[in-house]
Amino acid sequence: MTAFILVSGMFTGPHVWHDTAARLTAAGSDVRTVPLGGLGGVPAAPGAVIDLESHIADVVAVIDSVARTTPAEIVLVGHDYGIHPVLGAADRRAESIARIVYLDSGLPQDGVPALASVADRHLREEVMRRAAEDGSRSAELPPPAREDWQLWGSVAGVPDSALDRLTELAEPQPLGTLLQPLSLTGAVSSVPFAGVLCTHNGAGIAMVQARVDLGEPSLQALADPRVTFFELATGHWPMLSSPDELAQTLLQAAAGEGHRLAPANAAEPPAHLRPFLLDLPAAPVERIAHVDLHLPSARGPRPAVLIMHGGPVPAGARPTPREWPGMVGYARYAAARGVVGVTVDHRLHDVTDYERAADDVAAAVELVRSDPRVDADRIALWFFSGSGLISAEWLAAPPPWLRCLAANYPVMAPLPNWGRVGSRFSPADAIAHAGDLPVVLVRVGLETAEIAVTVEAFLGAAKESGANIEVVDVPDGHHSFEAVDPTDASRAAVHQVMRSVMGHLTA
CATH class of the missing domain: 3.40.50.1820 (Alpha/Beta hydrolase fold, catalytic domain)
Structure with missing residues (x-):
């Protein structure tokens, strides 16, 4: 059996996985969705500081629960910001994880905060302004208005009703989760992983291969034969726009299927x-x-x-x-x-x-x-x-x-x-x-x-x-x-x- 642990991105919670989780369960998988502190209807304890480390602890707790109760291969799936707590947790429990899936996310590095993965300069500046005014330990970033979700990723394919619900249930993002650097020991590098690229959001396998070909050091691990890639022809929210296709892709990723990149030093020049x-x-x-x-x-x-x-x-x-x-x-x-x-x-x-x-x-x-x-x-x-x-x-x-x-x-x-x-x-x-x-x-x-x-x-x-x-x-x-x-x-x-x-x- 495969146990999928699904971790959502900014402003959201377990509710975004509803349809995809149902399809994975129907396929015979054990599925857990992680409620991160301060998000997804999980209030913070009085006086508690919510930062990246506290979200990592949330994921670790679910990993430990699955490992104690279920004889299954654990696959961690991180969407958007969710890949940061996923990597932090996998680094602490590498021996328990069979595979990590990067779902239309960045490629976080040790010592780098999640804010660095936000492409929009204006949004990064807004985070820094709020942190300076209110203090990074307590400040929050308000969720987007309905018409502003596209600033965080393409909403192509998301039905109007799903976008309405996404907006209704969205919660402020604690700034500590974006500003605290990710701390990795390196243990996570032993865990195979897969990348799922949502092409309507702007990235595809050919683009990633081109970046690897250019010799960017941080991307050379993507050509490891244990790493595979998939494309979904949809926007940044495939769990809302294409839950069937996403579930099938996650099952294939868990099985080690997918496209493998050529290394930068391949025999044929890039x-x-x-x-x-x-x-x-x-x-x-x-x-x-x-x-x-x-x-x-x-x-x-x-x-x-x-x-x-x-x-x-x-x-x-x-x-x-x-x-x-x-x-x-x-x-x-x-x-x-x-x-x-x-x-x-x-x-x-x-x-x-x-x-x-x-x-x-x-x-x-x-x-x-x-x-x-x-x-x-x-x-x-x-x-x-x-x-x-x-x-x-x-x-x-x-x-x-x-x-x-x-x-x-x-x-x-x-x-x-x-x-x-x-x-x-x-x-x-x-x-x-x-x-x-x-x-x-x-x-x-x-x-x-x-x-x-x-x-x-x-x-x-x-x-x-x-x-x-x-x-x-x-x-x-x-x-x-x-x-x-x-x-x-x-x-x-x-x-x-x-x-x-x-x-x-x-x-």
Whole structure:
């Protein structure tokens, strides 16, 4: 028998598991839902301090109860914030736990508080303000209003009645649970685990694999063969939106099934390090600060195109993005056409880094325009993937020297699990002010649904405003098609978009 111990996330309690628990029980499993102190209708004892350690104790108590009374393999399931007390408890009872399931949650680390997993900067600031005003040991964060749940994760698929009930039963979150660092001895590392990713909330297996490929140290354990992954095509609350599918997935996870990631040092290079799909001659390269200039053979001040990598990219990734074959390939192609191709390193290391990444891009533009080998009045900016949001300020107020803006498979709005990135980064709003600026957008037909939605919303806004936009379609292309789909159709698309960008620069 499997005994599932289900731990809910912020503001919630055992009630969210009702339907999923019923299905697991019907499948023959023992199911326990953990009432965390101060949440789910469990009041705190007078004078008691509710923090992460007290929630860990709540989970430990249920583990011990199951271990005493039931000859079963214990599977701990943590949703959202719930993964923090789950990990703390598993670290203290590692010998009793068969598997941990991370249900659309972060990947907590020793010494890091749960607040670090909250992507929305404004929400983090609200927590810190309340802690400063009221004291972190007693302060609480009020639960969201009905229309604000999406700030904590996508509500895609949640029926209106379930959202009403979620709001009605929600309780304030004790700030100590968010501010107290998680303390782990390392024992939990011996416990196999599974990750369940809710794709409508913005993350999927391909994205996690890409992060592992980039060499981020904290994620390398995800490629352990004892670790498996599942995807659910729903929002952040699968126990409310897809209880049948969630129950089946939890049963599979308990059995050790699921997708296994490839390690970063696998024999085949990761997508971002695969050769560019065109064979292009190398150009002389000059490195200045955070840019590389790929110089054409033509004399005199030449137009320039600045190529911005996507992300987030871990700060320790090597080689850095300006040396990735795809970025270098486009820069070499530009140089072969008589244009200075510029690859740029910017500090988009996390979804909270857009402001400094945008500042890095602006600094790179000024650096390149001041170079005597560059025609400062003929510049193009080219954004890839996650850097698409940075295009907004250039669309909102295009300078006269900006001759073209291009974007390959861009993310044009924050994904649901990114929180509020800021009004500065809304290309769909900015395009109304782009005037006659030529915009060239490469759209891939096999884009992830969550990114594709942002692209279509941007294109809809562009059409409504009468923007000067050209769409280059790659119907059978995936995100990063230049690396993962080196087909004739992909090569044709690269030639087409390069002709368009070069045409606007040299006209």
